[in-house]
Amino acid sequence: xxxxxxxxxxxxATTRQAILTAARDQFAEHSYQDVSLRAIARTAGVDVxxxxxxxxxxxxxxxxxLDSCEMATDxxxxxxxxxxxxxxxxxxxxxxxxxxLQGARIMLNSLGxxxxxxxxxxxxxxxxxEPFAAWLGGDDALVRTRVLAGVIMGMSVSxxxxxxxxxxxxxxxxxxxxxxxxxxxxxxxxx
Numbered sequence: 033x034x035x036x037x038x039x040x041x042x043x044x045a046t047t048r049q050a051i052l053t054a055a056r057d058q059f060a061e062h063s064y065q066d067v068s069l070r071a072i073a074r075t076a077g078v079d080v081x082x083x084x085x086x087x088x089x090x091x092x093x094x095x096x097x098l099d100s101c102e103m104a105t106d107x108x109x110x111x112x113x114x115x116x117x118x119x120x121x122x123x124x125x126x127x128x129x130x131x132x133l134q135g136a137r138i139m140l141n142s143l144g145x146x147x148x149x150x151x152x153x154x155x156x157x158x159x160x161x162e163p164f165a166a167w168l169g170g171d172d173a174l175v176r177t178r179v180l181a182g183v184i185m186g187m188s189v190s191x192x193x194x195x196x197x198x199x200x201x202x203x204x205x206x207x208x209x210x211x212x213x214x215x216x217x218x219x220x221x222x223x
Contacts, residue, residue: 048086050076055097060137064094064148094142095151099159101135107184108167116216117208123187124208136188170222180218187211 054076058067069090073080087093107119139156142148161181165173199207 044086047076047078047082051078051083051086051093052097052100055093056100056134056138059094059097059141060134062141064142064145069093091147091151094148095155098135098138098151098155101138108164112219113216115219116212116214119184119215120208120212123184123191123211124204136185137192140189168219172221176218176221180215183211183215183218 051072054072055067058072058075067090069080069083072093073083083093087096107122108115110118139152142152161174161177164180165177168176170176
């Protein structure tokens with residue numbers, strides 16, 4: 033259901049959240065260039081002037097929308113020795129719903145825009161890469177972080193593209209086991 037068709041109470045927090053939700057949805061579905069502030073306002077059921085009031089520019093709204101998506105920081109808050117299996121199970125078996133996947137879609141849709149790509153880069157570095165590298169530790173932590181991020185993002189995109197045509201249950205278990213082994217090996221590297 034379109035947010036604009038829902039009855040919602042007035043208020044700055046409610047209005048701001050409606051704009052943010054509409055922006056996330058729009059940026060996840062369309063390229064940065066193809067998203068207009070008018071479309072976001074229409075979806076949110078607000079006047080377009082309120083976007084500038086609450087967020088400023090389109091770039092500022094984009095950054096807020098991206099930052100409001102779940103970043104997969106929960107991946108590196110648990111025990112190191114179970115990282116591989118935890119992440120593999122999430123990638124293979126967890127629901128594709130939620131703002132983690134929405135954030136990945138926003139990132140992918142922004143690649144064609146220099147402005148948006150810079151915002152994505154800054155967000156990914158400060159909210160994911162740097163904390164993940166700190167959690168991994170060691171001399172080559174940033175390199176290992178980038179390898180892990182590439183595998184995780186690749187599996188996320190692969191899952192999105194397969195859209196239900198993935199492996200059967202036995203194949204999913206084998207995929208999960210292999211992926212867990214690969215991920216854990218990267219986490220456990222000491223060089």
